[in-house]
Amino acid sequence: MGRKVVLYIDAMIMPDKNAAAQRATAICKSLIDIGKKPVIVGLKKDINHNISVLETLENYSGIDCYAVKYPVSIKEWLDRMITIKPFIDVVHRYGKENIHSIIAMDYEVIALYRLRKYCDRNNIRLIADSVEWYGKSKLKFPINIVKDLDTAFRMKYVYPKLDYMICISHYLYQYYLDKIPNIVEIPGTVDECDLKWSKIKKYTGNDILTIGYAGHPGFNCEKERLDWLIKAICELNQEGIACKLLIAGFDKSIIEDYLPDLKKHRFYSSSIKYYGKLSHLDCLNMIATCDFSAIIREDKRVTRAGFPTKLSESFGCKTPVITTPSSNISDFIEAGRNGLITKDFSYDSLKQVLFQAYNISLGEKLEMHKKLVNPLVYRIFNKKLANLLA
Structure with missing residues (x-):
């Protein structure tokens, strides 16, 4: 297969339940066009928290899609902010030697930092897809404080240490242009042939x-x-x-x-x-x-x-x-x-x-x-x- 598999991870609820899903689908169709095999790991609300991510495989528009349970409790939110195990499980399913890149759409900062270390060790390219700069969180205390810190550290400290980025807007592109060596601007798009x-x-x-x-x-x-x-x-x-x-x-x-x-x-x-x-x-x-x-x-x-x-x-x-x-x-x-x-x-x-x-x-x-x-x-x-x- 060679290094053609590209994992795309975030809070997308496939196939079309939120804006993240629309974004991921469009980028993945581009990946197919340029000869890559995209694989999405998103979220799903109606699955058990203990189910293995590998048991959730579905295929939409020719794209393999996996999901972890949408976090509800504080413990589930904290687990999501820290763990990268579901992504490593999917990497192993396709073989580390076949993974070209992992694209992370505004992912939680601790997990993103751990993912960066994992990618460096395994010669996998980590690409940030920056689509938002969130304002003050409206989630309940204490998750709101954690979320605000997460956003600040991701945007100001973790992202500038990466080598690759996709930006959804010109504002983000200009902000990171002199901080990240490989960066492109791709706005929200659709497939006119859908x-x-x-x-x-x-x-x-x-x-x-x-x-x-x-x-x-x-x-x-x-x-x-x-x-x-x-x-x-x-x-x-x-x-x-x-x-x-x-x-x-x-x-x-x-x-x-x-x-x-x-x-x-x-x-x-x-x-x-x-x-x-x-x-x-x-x-x-x-x-x-x-x-x-x-x-x-x-x-x-x-x-x-x-x-x-x-x-x-x-x-x-x-x-x-x-x-x-x-x-x-x-x-x-x-x-x-x-x-x-x-x-x-x-x-x-x-x-x-x-x-x-x-x-x-x-x-x-x-x-x-x-x-x-x-x-x-x-x-x-x-x-x-x-x-x-x-």
Whole structure:
């Protein structure tokens, strides 16, 4: 076999249950294209903690996938932060002599340090896939303190000691460019040939401006300003500008319990529709039928460092995006072609762009959907990955 096997490890819940799974699948398809054999070791919620990782083998899209139990208790979280045994078990399954690399997506720092030592001893390349710079943890004490320390040590002390890195955003790429000798920037991407796209509904237009949001905005909308979007939609309706917002990915209590003033607006019930948690395919279908999807993020380190998976997925649905210029999203937005971008990170700027979207005719929107070309297809970045693994 030679050294062709590449392990990819993190908190991905396969095949499509979270953003990490989407990221891993796209990178693994690139690995296949450049002649490697990817193997994923992720998490799974419905398995016993004592089951061997080798008994969990499943195959998705031609990729061998293993899983360990999703940690729930403090003990399980601490075990995850320290142990590398499941990964070594999988390495032995394929043979150490056949392992080219292990890609670790923002893995816990103690385990990552131990993995680095293991890789050095066995002539295996360790590659960090840096996709987030987490803010202050909202987990319960004392796990929140441990998580915050973990993030700080990984980003500032462990990552700079590595020789190889993939960065999801330009911010992370620039931060590590003079610290890590071999580094590439690969944003969140999709496979345009995936069969799921053939199951997506066709856009036929809407009677009124319809915006779609899929995902989770975080506690008190700290990750995405969905509260701004809801408020703007309600205010525009009050001003006689008919529009509605479709929301999927969480129960409406997340908004209504923590931001109760929003639901008091007279147009809230009539213009905001919640679908709750949907399957990945159903979320894509919702976005595909909207005039625009929305990604509303403020300018802070956590949003500069990340890159929204939902951008490439909206493009995959041929749905243009309304977005703030967070991270390096603007590199992939052509105003009036595949989206609209706010001039800054303010509420007023968002409202102005929504008004701009309202003034786009149905014919123009149909044309935007029809002609949208996805600039975030994984194959575009194959050469970068091949050079990193050369």
